[in-house]
Amino acid sequence: MECDTCREALSARLDGEDEGVPADQVDEHLETCASCRAWHDRAATLTRTLRVRPATPVPDLTAAIVAAAPAKPRGWLPRMLLGGVAVAQLTLGVAQVVGNGSTAHGGHVTGVDGSHLFNESTAWNLALGLGLLWTALRPSASTGTLPVTAAFVAVLIPYSASDLLSGTATVSRVLSHTLLLAGLALLTLVHFGNRGPGDRTPVADGDSGSADTSGTPERADQPRTRRHIRLRPVSKHRAA
Structure with missing residues (x-):
């Protein structure tokens, strides 16, 4: 050779x-x-x-980057208050369960014909209380809890006003619905206070990185999508 x-x-x-x-x-x-x-x-x-070349030395910018980053709002106080409202709402539901139809329901006429309506009201109070408590523990759940609670309150307000004017509901019973108003306000604070910068949904635990691939020429005429990319540590690459 x-x-x-x-x-x-x-x-x-x-x-x-x-x-x-x-x-x-x-x-x-x-x-x-x-x-x-x-x-x-x-x-x-x-x-x-x-x-294989030695790493180029670069200045440590960690402190400057952390100092320039916007401070994340402290969302623990609205969550604590929301948890308190949830416990109060659950207490109201439990009071209806252990009480009788007339006293526990704040003066509504709930005879034999109205027993099912009374049971529905009790179920709603317990369900809303559990939903508020779960959202206090997991703020990402506010995405689903907020519209349901807002719709319920929007429908409940005119009905409560009508019942109060007609005398079919007592003032104490109508005032008990202020828990839902407070819960709705706190839900709104939790929902918008736990969103990431520029996001439309609250930050969820374990979010992974993603890259927007809609800007590539071959996908310019297709709907914008987000493709998740799994990153590999640099240490995994083999050197010659």
Whole structure:
């Protein structure tokens, strides 16, 4: 084997390519040719120098970045207050369960014909209380809890006003609905206070990074989508 052929094969071997000649012949020539061995050592050193370089020193900007980042609002106080409203709402529901139809329901006429309506009211009070309590523990749940509570309060207000004017509901019973008004206000604070910058939904636990691929030319005419990309640590890459 000539030296030129051996060196071409060694160059391909360093690049991870097909050598083009039997490897045993290349190794045999390398053992007998000092010139090719020296050439191989220099090529291997040069290849590693080009592929593996020392990290360029950069200034530590951690403190400056943290100082310039906007402070995240403290959302623990609305959540604590929301938890208190939830416990009060659950207490109201439990009072209806253990009480009787007339006293526990604040003066509504709930005879035998109205027993089912009374049971529905009790179920709603308990369900809303549990929903508010769960949202206090997991703020991301406000995305679903907020519209349901807002719709219920919007319908409840005119009905309560009508019942109060007609005398079918007592003032104490109508005032008990202020818990829902307070819960709705706190739900709104929790919902908008736990959103990420520029997001439309509250921050959920365990959010992973994503990249917007809608700007590529081949997808310009398609709906905007978000594709999740799994990042690999740099340490996992192999060095030559």
